[in-house]
Amino acid sequence: MKVVIVGGVAGGMSAATRLRRLDEEAEIVVFERGAHVSFANCGLPYYAGGVIEDREALLLQTPESLAARFRLDVRVRTEVVAVDPAAGTVTVRELRTGDETVESYDSLVLSPGASPIVPDIEGVGRALVLRDVEDVDRLVGALDADARTAVIVGAGFIGVELAENLRHRGLEVTVVELADQVLAPLDPEMASPVADELRGNGVRLELGTQVTGIGADTVTLADGRLVPADIVVMAIGVRPETALAVGAGIEVGPRGGIVVDASMRTSAAGVYAVGDAVEKTDALTGGAGLVPLANPANRQGRLVADVIAGRPVRARPVVGTAIVGVFSLMVAAVGWNEKRLRAAGRGYRAIHTHPQSHAGYYPGAQGMSLKLLVDPDTDAILGAQGVGGDGVDKRIDVIATAMVGGLTAADLADLELAYAPQFGSAKDPVNMLGYVADNLRTGTTATVQWHELPALAEAGAVLVDVRTPAEFALGSIPGAVNIELDQLRSRAAELPEGQLIAVCQVGQRGHTATQLLRQLGRSVRNLDGGYRTWRAGQVRVDQFA
């Protein structure tokens, strides 16, 4: 059996090594267009920033090491330029010489990845991208050549990682983003503290605009302003590399990725595809989605080896768990966000909390903000987002696992999560999300979202801020009346008639106030996430208006 693999990173390399462990006899040939296989692509921004000091650390394997250990025939700087599925052959070009040869295969695995999108704007020729080791070498070369200013186009994961790392190298950094917020996987009120963190660390953000031209040492924004830019990096996103597949008549789907079944088979017999180039099945809808992340790529690579070796395995739908570090913040998300649910017309409940990473009485607890999105009919978990310090990763991983395990939002209350005061809370933040979800599911309480306040105020609802007068004085929602929670029972008669909305700092005292006022016969809902979520949402209050 001869297996040809196109692309020697993540999915392709996982496939090759797994296949060897399953089949000592197979002939396994890996073609990689770049100069390196199996490199640490997620580490590239940190090498640019000097956090990873040793370039060798990025190079996890070499053709030689892979030959010695796994008897792989790995050929770098070698591009597969055509596939003939009917003949079972690929045309291979050695990039150094330009020589082309034809190789046969019994099975072909396409793992070409996704390439950075580079818009067609004036001067874009000098813009850098960050996909492989050659790219980062170019970037580091520019940095070493005394670059002092940088514009990063795109405030996605790569963009903000690069912004941090270029600040770390001492550059003036501006991030230009077409959307009104950073990090599109987040909803705006969750992205707002990330923008604050970037700005607080000296990154200039130009949101809601775009680069219209690139000059010698500047870029031009849509409104004509010039921004200094010794370096310009394009990080507006990636698109699946499908040219090879398209050329071979292999089906590409509506999202622009190669179509595969649960065994990673493409529309051409004997041809498989994995990784960022393929459309994956979304766990929520069963529809196609693009999830250019390392975890599913590696998983698919291993899986396709199993399939080729004759094992009955099937890929699962993906929930798309992702994380990014932004200076001192961890930012993580899984599943769908509120923007996407609204755009799709799906019903949902949103829950915001602002817990501590561990018990408050133990020193060093760090704050975080969590958001959970829940199906109002089934109580299924639709997605979650987390922004904060230590422990955001843990909570998102737990929720991602709960989603795959089919647990409902209320089930989160029952999870037994490891508690000692330096590591968590007896009622973990994930449990608390479950408690809130259970209260909503059972109608024990009702909440309003930050972006619903303008309409509710319009309709005459009165905000009752139950924080202390000292907290209230530090900032409050316009029009709110202040009666602190511990006086609410005795002073409830002071409240005007009509619909009430309880407000506190993070939503917890507001919940107690809501329960109290409901039982006093009042019509009242709690402001979900409290003043803190409302305030975070004010950056773009029109987002949901």
Place this chain on the structure above:
Amino acid sequence: MKVVIVGGVAGGMSAATRLRRLDEEAEIVVFERGAHVSFANCGLPYYAGGVIEDREALLLQTPESLAARFRLDVRVRTEVVAVDPAAGTVTVRELRTGDETVESYDSLVLSPGASPIVPDIEGVGRALVLRDVEDVDRLVGALDADARTAVIVGAGFIGVELAENLRHRGLEVTVVELADQVLAPLDPEMASPVADELRGNGVRLELGTQVTGIGADTVTLADGRLVPADIVVMAIGVRPETALAVGAGIEVGPRGGIVVDASMRTSAAGVYAVGDAVEKTDALTGGAGLVPLANPANRQGRLVADVIAGRPVRARPVVGTAIVGVFSLMVAAVGWNEKRLRAAGRGYRAIHTHPQSHAGYYPGAQGMSLKLLVDPDTDAILGAQGVGGDGVDKRIDVIATAMVGGLTAADLADLELAYAPQFGSAKDPVNMLGYVADNLRTGTTATVQWHELPALAEAGAVLVDVRTPAEFALGSIPGAVNIELDQLRSRAAELPEGQLIAVCQVGQRGHTATQLLRQLGRSVRNLDGGYRTWRAGQVRVDQFA
């Protein structure tokens, strides 16, 4: 409705506050024998050690704050000395005056907790325990009175936490433990690095022995040796406080805890019980178990309030997730361990790994050891243990969630866990456990456990150590031959006939070697967890012999 709650910490206080949020009208009376309600009992060792500096930080609520916010009638230093379920009354003694009164109830919640076991040995009168704020005040008083040496009896969670904290205060600390290992929830090879960590931080361990007497400033061990002990702390475990229940004719179960149903009802009408005092349902067997942990206690407290308020809720069986910090180590466990599975005669597969907390190419990765226990028939996850640096808590929480979600061990391979190089790996340690489990489930590979080596060697099996000669020279298993993995393909003919066992440092290269040798027609198994697990097990190799 009048609800009386006995015990004002964790379960009792969760019940009281939840009930108030559900029912503004109920009369809620909490009796607490101690001087404090709602204190941070898990923080006590850290206050003793000075990590938590402010004693007030331990006191989360006061009777006054609970009255103001929740209209609770909380009476401290007040002990319920008798329950008359037929009459629906409790007899209450005010400890300051000795006065006794009778209070009626409509519902009674027993949340008395569990008390430290104090063995009947000579001189035990001066031994301290650590259960409540008064206890820690006594301990701190002794520390402030210039104690220089301490003996802690018991190497459980409280014992090792106290050892760390008393070292932090500069004391000479000896921990005496009857078992041959520290931390009974762990299997011996997982406990071994914890013992190393304790010793490395200057804690003397006396394992496999006991204190037979306590003198004025020493304790006497079973072999007659004297150990200096200005302070002696008993931390050998806790037992449910059931005197009140027994006196009232309420059923107590085989494990010594109050018997409750899934709605926390005891055998007496109108009487509920929660927390450390009750027997919980074990998720693995459905049998009764004692799980004296804060998370289930809080959960049960909230749940019993729901039940009393007429809501249809049921407690879930418990998996018993627990964690403890030991100097620089996190130590966590969930479910059953191997010792317990063996003792119960249950079949299992064990998997050991030694991954890094995050991608190795990003600076600062910390090592950990993980162990997964799997049902060989169903692939269900039976338990897990983790010891190491950062991220042990996350992995155990994810596995605990997977257990509750009914995921199999092989399903762990498919989990999408948040990956960026500073937070995890593209193949997370939890995914890797799933990969190994899948290989075992499908018969792709076979492993042997560290404690099976003596019998296998006896039967003539040959150990093939596939590490590099340099690694091999630093320590190896007696009798092993060394052929490094990258030469194994070409040198396989050197290996003797018969059964082979592949060995590497952590089990990963051994797996590749096993796959290679199997396909060359050899009978071979991989040493699970590699040399590192074997070596950790040597401390008590007879444990499983």
